[in-house]
Amino acid sequence: MTAATTPLLEEEQSYTARHLSVLEGLEAVRKRPGMYIGSTDSRGLMHCLWEIVDNAVDEALGGHCTRIDVTLFADGSVEVRDNGRGIPVDIEPKSGLSGVELVMTKLHAGGKFGGGSYAASGGLHGVGASVVNALSARLDVAVDRDGRTHALSFRRGVPGVFDGEGPKAKFKKKSGLVEAGRVAKRVTGTRVRWWADRQIFLPDAEISVEELHARARQTAFLVPGLTVAVRDERGEEPAEEEFRFDGGIAEFTEFLARDEAVCDMLRFEGVGHFTETVPVLDDQGHMTSAEVQRELSVDIAMRWGRGYDTTLRSFVNVIATPKGGTHVAGFERALVQTLNEQLRETRLLKNGDDPVTKEDALEGLTAVVTVRLPEPQFEGQTKEILGTSAASRIVAQVVRKELRAALTTQKRAQKQQMRAVLEKIVAAAKARVAARTHRENQRRKSALENSALPAKLVDCRSDGVDRSELFIVEGDSALGTAKLARDSEFQALLPIRGKILNVQKASVADMLKNAECAAIIQVVGAGSGRTFELEAARYGKVILMADADVDGAHIRCLLLTLVHRYMRPLLEAGRVFAAVPPLHRIELTNPGRGQEKYLYTYSDAELHKTLRDLEKRGKRWKEPIQRYKGLGEMDADQLAETTMDPSRRLLRRIRVEDAEAAERVFNLLMGNEVAPRREFIVNSAAEIDRDQIDA
Incomplete structure (x- = not known):
């Protein structure tokens, strides 16, 4: 037994030079793509696109290019074409390769290393095109120069020839450019089309046309006189946008x-x-400073x-x-x-x-x-x-x-x-x-250390943040019912009167003067704005509980505006919720064994569907069906059962997936500019889904 295991132990304990591996050229890119493009999801795929687009933009910066076209094909490939000078097609003496093959297959090769080709460029490391090539199942390059079109294809960084369309066509290794046609001598430019290698990129990685439009618009602003066109052929109908700005x-x-x-x-x-x-590099090829x-x-x-x-x-x-x-x-x-x-x-x-x-x-x-x-x-x-x-x-x-x-x-x-x-x-x-003075005076470290909490706060007994919940309740009438309905061990209540200040249009000073806004920030206990500390928040959940009507939706919107502007980490952490109270209560007159006597529905459509189902099953109900106009109309047991009991209630989590997009929406809906808001309301009133009003 011992003799049989000894060689294995010696093998495991030995560590010599033969265990070391050396990745050369594009092999290193395929092995560790994250080092070059950051990730292999959609962000990495977009980075590959920027590398090729930036090469074309560098030509525009040098005054050699006036138009860039980006096309997203239905087969998943992307093409970038420009009318610049075109990648050099002559032979580079040291490597014996054409300029196109050198740029596409060798890391740190290009015209941006002090050779005078570019006074200022975005591609600085010489790895952009070659990295995209290494991570592509197929890449085609066509260069118009000197009255000819020169072409070359690659499969995962290896030059060669495909006998058909797409990356699945039969491939044969072959170095060197192929003359694919003739053009007028004054016509120059480069076309690069590639298919991302799905062995490298995640299955759901894709090009975002919205992000592409934003980048194209940005580039057109930064290079006055440059036209950047984006064409998306992935949908049922091709869509094209063109950007050009002369104002810089x-x-x-x-x-x-x-x-x-x-x-x-x-x-x-x-x-x-x-x-x-x-x-x-000096004339002898030695590196000197x-x-x-x-x-x-x-x-x-x-x-x-x-x-x-x-x-x-x-x-x-x-x-x-x-x-x-x-x-x-x-x-x-x-x-x-x-x-x-x-x-x-x-x-x-x-x-x-x-x-x-x-x-x-x-x-x-x-x-x-x-x-x-x-x-x-x-x-x-x-x-x-x-x-x-x-x-x-x-x-x-x-x-x-x-x-x-x-x-x-x-x-x-x-x-x-x-x-x-x-x-x-x-x-x-x-x-x-x-604001700093207010925070220093009003922020409490714990419930026992500070007695300056608002008198109207109905706090809970537990000081465990993970389990505790703060319900911000609309109106004193609902507060009375909620006091009886809550679990005082971990559920706290803070009533607000009517509609709070719209903080999107108000200054910080005005917000701090507003009693309702100040009370909410004070009770949460984590500060506001840039000094907000998520770890200091006293409650694990902040739940907005308002009536299920238009006024209630407006109050939720105002509260969310306050949270988004001054306590955004709560949203980002998924700790803000909207309670979903029912609209109707159906009282059954002949419930079966084990069936609830009372049924609750949350919309008119759900009510009609529930009544049809009950009618089919022969169940009868008491008329008229009770419709709640507000939280204050509910009995304590009804409010607990439908809205506050964690085992039975329905909560809607409020999340911020895209902070910049959310900021634009808040500016539109709650900001100072009235005209864009009016236009939005007029154009979108018929399309809004009231069930998604808090989403």
């Missing part, structure tokens, strides 16, 4: 701004230089509005940096410093006042910050954060100079606008200080 980022900022402007559009432009040490002079251009469009939300978009060479980076840090630092200096000079801030913060300066601001430079340093292939340190200094210099000039202008109209901006920022600072 100023027009982009106007598009993003949702509120009334306090000042005209401000446009800051400037150029800075910096020295960077980069590795370069060299000092390189770089130029960084800054272009910023911004304006303050009367709203309270901040919209700040940042880009590097047309690539979005959603998580910011050094350029955004420089913009924000210079903005705050310059505003504080001007506020002191104009005496809007006294000597003893605290300086305004970044949150104050950004309140109501809509801005687009763009920089262009060769070979920017990003944190990772997904390019979400700019890391080039010099960008912070140069952007700050440009903002400080241009903003100072705008704030000290002598032009009468602009001077009044800048004064309004400064007063708005000071008002934001005062509201922040008032």
Whole structure:
């Protein structure tokens, strides 16, 4: 027994060089796709599309391309075509491969490594096209150059020829371009069509046309004069959208701004230089370090509005940096410093006042910050954060100079606008200080430590957060019944009177002055806004309990607006619910053994269906059928049975799947702009499903 197991133990304990594996070229991409595209779900699939689109955009940035077409085919493939110069088709001396095959099969190969092909580009690591190729069941490239169309196909990164359409066609390995036809000499461009490899990507991964439209619109804003067309052939009828904007980022900022402007559009432009040490190849192929002079251009469009939300978009060479980076840090630092200096000079801030913060300066601001430079340093292939340190200094210099000039202008109209901006920022600072004071004075650490809870709160005995529930109840009449119906061990009640303040249109200070809003925030006990701490919430569930009528729906909408604006983590954690009280009670006169005497229905349609079923079964009921006009009409046992007993009640969970889309809906339905809301109501009144009114 011992002799038989000894070789196995020696094998398990040995660890030598033969156990090491080396992944070369595109094999590494297929083995670890997440390193290159982030994930293998829809987000990764979209990233592959951006890699190819960005290559075409780089041609547009260089002034060589005026149109990009993106087509989503019914068979799941995607094609990106441009009228740029076309990928080089001549032979690269060191590898012996054509430019097309080199770009598509070799990592870190391309025209963006200081060779002078691109002054500024989005593709920086040279892995975009080759990664897409490696993760495609089939990829076809066609290049128009020098009066000819040059073509080449690949299967999972291997060049060759397919004998038919689609990725399932018979494939034969073959290197080298094929001449597929002739075109006019002035016609140039590149077409790339690929089928994602379902061995790599999840079955439900797909291209989002809404996200594609947003990216196409964004690109058209950032590259004035460029036309980006998107065609979706996956549905019954092909749908096509075309985007072109000649106004640049100023027009982009106007598009993003949702509120009334306090000042005209401000446009800051400037150029800075910096020295960077980069590795370069010498004539002998050796890697050496060299000092390189770089130029960084800054272009910023911004304006303050009367709203309270901040919209700040940042880009590097047309690539979005959603998580910011050094350029955004420089913009924000210079903005705050310059505003504080001007506020002191104009005496809007006294000597003893605290300086305004970044949150104050950004309140109501809509801005687009763009920089262009060769070979920017990003944190990772997904390019979400700019890391080039010099960008912070140069952007700050440009903002400080241009903003100072705008704030000290002598032009009468602009001077009044800048004064309004400064007063708005000071008002934001005062509201922040008032909110902080309120939170510090009103937030309780526990039920025993603070006796300042609202007197109308009917608290529960348990202090266990996971099980405890807070019912926000409409009206005192419903409160009386709910007191008798609740389980006082873990169910707390907070009554509100009528309709609370619409906080989407009100300032923080107005919200804090409102007794109902302040009481709700105080009872939840976790703060509000940016300082909201989900772990500090006193209740595991917050349940909105209002009448099942239009007024009740309006009250729920106002309460959800308060939660969404100031306690959003509760929504994101799925801890906010809407109680669903019944509309009718049917009292059976001849219930069978084991059958409930009372049946409840929640809509007129359900009532009619239930009555038909009872009639078929020979069951009789007492007329008239009771219809509840409000929660106060229910007896305590009825309310407990239908709405409050966890084992029998029906709750509707309120979730936020897309925070940005939810914000747009709240702005539309509850914001200051009346005209868009009226248009929405007129156009959609007949389509709304009242059963989904809380969804």
